[in-house]
Every structure is written in C-alpha cells, then in structure tokens.
Amino acid sequence: MDLCKLCEKRRPRRYCPGVGGDICARCCGEEREVTVACPFDCPHLVEARRFEKLPELDPEAWPHKDITVSQAFIEEREPVLALLASLLSEGAERTRGAVDSDVAEALEAMIRTYRTRQTGLVYETRPNNPLAAAIQQHMRAGIAALEKHLAERSGLHLIRDKDMLGLLVYLRRMLARYSNGRRLGRRFLHVLRGLGAESRAGAESRIVAP
Numbered sequence: 001m002d003l004c005k006l007c008e009k010r011r012p013r014r015y016c017p018g019v020g021g022d023i024c025a026r027c028c029g030e031e032r033e034v035t036v037a038c039p040f041d042c043p044h045l046v047e048a049r050r051f052e053k054l055p056e057l058d059p060e061a062w063p064h065k066d067i068t069v070s071q072a073f074i075e076e077r078e079p080v081l082a083l084l085a086s087l088l089s090e091g092a093e094r095t096r097g098a099v100d101s102d103v104a105e106a107l108e109a110m111i112r113t114y115r116t117r118q119t120g121l122v123y124e125t126r127p128n129n130p131l132a133a134a135i136q137q138h139m140r141a142g143i144a145a146l147e148k149h150l151a152e153r154s155g156l157h158l159i160r161d162k163d164m165l166g167l168l169v170y171l172r173r174m175l176a177r178y179s180n181g182r183r184l185g186r187r188f189l190h191v192l193r194g195l196g197a198e199s200r201a202g203a204e205s206r207i208v209a210p
Contacts, residue, residue, distance in 0.1 A: 006024075006036075007024065010026065013025045016028065016036065017038075019036055028044055029048075033187075038186075040189075040190060054177070054180055077167060080163075083142065084171060085171065085192055091134065092135055098131045099184050100187065101179075101183075101185075102129060104176075105131075105132035107168055114165040115165065118162065174188070175188045
C-alpha cells in the first residue's frame with residue numbers, strides 16, 4: 001500500500017508539487033509552508049488561502065507606530081506605491097527561496113535607511129540575510145531608475161525621502177497584516193501577485209489600505 005511521502009503512516013490523498021509526491025490531507029495542512037515550500041500555483045495552497053485564519057495582530061507590535069500614513073497620502077501616491085509593490089514582488093520571485101520573512105527584513109532595512117536620511121545623514125542599512133539583501137538591491141535599483149526617469153522629464157527630484165518612508169512603512173504594515181506566520185510562508189507575496197503588479201508607468205493601484 002502506498003503511504004504519504006511525508007509521514008509515511010497515512011494513505012496519500014493528493015499530489016504535492018512541493019515534495020514531488022503524494023501526501024495525506026493532514027500533512028498537507030500541517031506542513032504547508034512550514035517544512036514544505038509550496039509553489040504559488042498549487043491548487044491546494046490556493047484553496048487553503050480562501051479559508052486561512054491569520055494570526056491576531058498585537059496593537060503594540062504594529063510596525064513603526066510613530067509614522068502616520070493616511071488614506072489620503074496613499075491615494076495621492078498610488079502610482080509610486082504600485083511600482084514599489086511590483087519591485088517587491090519581482091525581487092522576491094527572482095530570489096530563490098525568498099519568503100515573507102525575507103521580504104520583511106528587506107523592508108525594515110530600507111525603512112531604517114530612509115529614517116536615517118530624515119536626520120540629514122546618508123547611510124544605507126543592509127540586511128545580513130543574503131535573500132533580504134537581494135530583494136533590497138532589486139528595489140533600490142528600481143527606485144533609482146524611477147528617480148532618474150523623473151529627473152530627465154522634469155529636471156526635479158520628485159519623490160521626497162519622507163514620502164518614500166511612508167510608502168515603505170505602508171507595505172511593511174500590509175505584510176504584517178497578511179503574513180500567516182509560517183516559516184516558509186509567502187502569503188503576503190501571494191497577495192501582491194493576486195493584486196497584479198501594476199505597470200511601472202503608474203497605473204492605478206488596487207491595493208487596499210490595511
């Protein structure tokens with residue numbers, strides 16, 4: 001009799017592309033994004049997303065509570081937010097093995113960098129985690145390209161550091177809201193993919209404020 005490839009105890013009920021074999025429903029539920037790196041297009045993962053209960057957020061642990069990010073602020077800067085979300089998603093997908101926690105580290109490093117700029121110092125914080133560092137590098141390159149494009153068109157630097165900080169904090173809070181807390185969880189990245197990476201030209205963003 002065939003047995004689940006993970007527990008080797010129960011009968012398998014479904015094929016798992018993450019392990020390349022058949023597993024039981026219990027292992028699918030318990031090991032999904034914990035010990036198994038699930039591909040985005042796994043039908044069982046997509047179905048699980050519909051009913052997944054997210055961890056309760058501790059109000060005291062809300063990221064960067066001292067920074068105010070209003071709905072009006074987000075609406076006025078939707079094209080730039082769409083670009084940042086797209087860069088974040090692209091950077092993670094191009095970084096093999098990257099998960100939500102790596103994205104969180106990349107965002108935290110960028111937030112610290114822009115916080116430092118508020119004091120008049122130019123110092124870039126870089127993550128020790130190579131996956132987070134790769135995501136950060138992709139975002140930095142994309143932001144630099146956007147700023148160059150704007151400067152060539154208008155002769156001005158149109159993205160203030162304060163505004164960029166607010167948008168990065170917004171994405172960090174969005175990650176805190178949508179991540180499922182699993183070790184290999186990519187629920188936040190799944191959300192970004194579902195929203196659809198908006199065009200770099202600044203198409204209207206569909207991101208809903210957390």
